[in-house]
Ligand code: UDX
């Protein structure tokens with residue numbers, strides 16, 4: 001039986017970092033080394049003050065403090081870490097392609113392939129290679145192919161072990177996952193490799209929650225899970241628009257349908273639109289794969305989830321413009337929140353970016369406050385869209401670390417992220433400092449609408465008349 005004593009994880013990002021930290025905590029007998037090409041990122045993971053680690057997740061810095069230096073290591077010595085490990089996790093990013101065939105839809109597997117080639121090149125002993133990154137179905141066969149042609153004589157088993165953690169609750173999700181999914185070959189060696197990974201998770205996850213499947217089912221399950229979750233958000237968001245035209249209230253509709261045990265209450269919160277590194281990318285991937293097999297109807301079906309999400313973001317921006325007497329030119333609009341959801345500093349695909357872009361086209365003056373996102377990240381997100389010159393982004397949008405400053409002299413406030421602290425602000429003070437009429441556009445249905453109205457605000461939330 002394969003017994004794992006050393007693990008290497010390539011990619012110290014939002015997935016690799018927290019996942020490996022929890023494995024190290026739960027398995028003190030295993031040495032876990034997380035490697036990354038990005039030296040700055042590794043230096044931040046090694047910062048003596050664990051509050052400075054590059055990923056913000058409630059509870060993460062405490063676990064890093066406990067395990068780091070004991071059996072958890074962060075390093076840029078990629079080759080050494082791969083070579084000494086019995087098991088190598090690949091947790092590098094797989095962004096949507098920005099060039100060539102499948103542009104804007106297919107996953108760019110460049111990094112995955114580079115990882116496989118690197119593992120092939122440096123390995124001197126047999127290894128189990130685990131796909132942690134979300135990948136299009138059948139990627140494992142490419143990895144297998146590359147590893148099979150190393151000529152080193154080493155044997156490799158490929159497993160798929162998709163991560164289902166959600167950002168902001170990563171530590172909770174890793175400590176007590178609904179399930180762990182492990183896909184592998186049905187050969188003897190494949191089963192043995194799966195068992196080795198099952199044994200690691202069994203240190204803290206009840207055995208009945210560890211599911212084993214064939215590798216293709218495992219890869220497709222991850223895309224499917226994200227597509228279903230995103231579809232729920234787009235479903236409720238599509239109905240939020242209908243609620244605004246009728247006298248229905250989307251929160252009441254969500255509550256009413258959520259009590260049906262077949263539907264369930266989660267992921268029914270109307271919002272300015274979903275963001276995050278996974279939902280859009282994974283659905284685009286699904287759409288691309290379906291099209292590549294000629295399944296037009298299947299592709300169109302899932303694409304609609306993205307279309308509604310884009311519509312929701314645009315609709316929110318247009319509502320701000322419409323309410324501002326059809327022009328935001330030169331008007332100060334305060335953004336509270338930039339992260340794609342609360343309790344994370346991650347901004348990838350955040351709705352805030354697209355809403356800001358839309359308003360900047362209309363020459364609004366935006367001021368952003370987010371408790372965890374840095375100014376450089378906000379500009380990087382906007383510049384990435386290439387909608388205008390970087391200087392123009394800096395001219396049209398400012399970032400401040402003080403929410404009251406952000407709202408001072410503003411015509412309108414837009415809530416883009418559901419940070420709890422926004423609820424505790426002195427809203428009377430904010431009202432007094434704003435231009436009138438003072439508008440609040442609550443893209444998260446977070447604030448107490450009646451209380452704000454009593455102060456004098458005009459409030460627009462999602463999915464109510
Ligand atoms: C990534 C994918 O986006 C997601 O689909 C997958 O499920 C898990 O991996 P995440 O951890 O959030 O998610 O990505 P990111 O924070 O970008 O981290 C990836 C890291 O890999 C980066 O730090 C990058 O520097 C590193 N990397 C990338 C390498 O070390 N080597 C490479 O060849 C490529």
Ligand code: UDX
Pocket residue numbers: 163164165166167168226229233266267268269270271272273274275276277278279340341
């Ligand atoms: C998601 C999946 O939940 C996770 O299992 C997978 O591993 C990675 O992708 P994540 O993107 O971190 O996790 O966050 P999630 O909580 O799923 O939220 C995604 C987006 O949907 C956020 O922008 C969130 O604000 C939005 N959302 C979620 C809603 O608008 N309404 C809801 O009811 C739920």
